[in-house]
Amino acid sequence: MQTDCKTIKKQFEKSMAEYDKNAVIQDFTAEKMLSELLKFSNNFESVLELGVGTGLLTKKASNVLKFEKYFGNDLIEKSENYLKKYIPSADFVCGNALKIKVPYKMNLVISNAMFQWFDNLEKGLNTISEYIAKDGILAFSTFTPENYKEIRDITGLTLNYMSKSEIEKVLTRLGFKILYCEEFRKNIKFSNSLEILAHMKKTGVNSLSEKVWDIKKIKGFCDKYSQKYPELSLTYSPIIVIAGK
Secondary structure, three states, X not given: OOOOHHHHHHHHHHHHHHHHHHOHHHHHHHHHHHHHHOOOOOEEEEEEEEOOOOOHHHHHHHHHOEEEEEEEEEOOOOHHHHHHHHOOOOEEEEOOOOOOOOOOOEEEEEEEOOHHHOOOHHHHHHHHHOOEEEEEEEEXXXXXXXXXXXXXXXXXXXXXXXXXHHHHHHHHHOOOEEEEEEEOOEEEXXXXXXXXXXXXXXXXXXXXXXXXXXXXXXXHHHHHHHHHOOOOEEEEOEEEEEEEO
């Protein structure tokens, strides 16, 4: 599915107030990514965070990483407030992560649960590799094809996910050495199928569709979900990657 930056921006702006308390998987990946990164280094001259959002990763990074300069990027202008809240000295770069201009090559480029929105992850990683200095590190989390499999089965809507092996092959072709790469499977259970839609909305993931669903479509979705998946769980398949350039 092709993604639209304007739609993504609009939906995430709507979800920002409730994002952190609902983004349990994103919180897990941020925590795990940093704990694995620290095994290689905690000291970086320059850091670029792509997709600051509400600062969920920024806050954690500010507590465990040492750096001279921190840059934060996001499509949403309001993200600058979250960035500055946790790292007052940081510089904010607003815009599409693949089209921004960075002042110099970074020692660490880090991103949590954002790369899945790239229409072509290989092209995205190729662009991002240009932001990284020689011997620098790229650390990111994204999702693999099993992510939201229930939503895909019922609606046909899905993103252009890549498998773990595909991501590893792309990074190797781009001249990276895989330092750490692990895929996880997480299931969140809900009381009813309407809660699943609410969860997606509160984490900005209703950006999967540009169209607003009417009551009939919502009811149809809920009925199908509870019939096909009576346990009312939603599958996440995050992957965390740390690679050296």
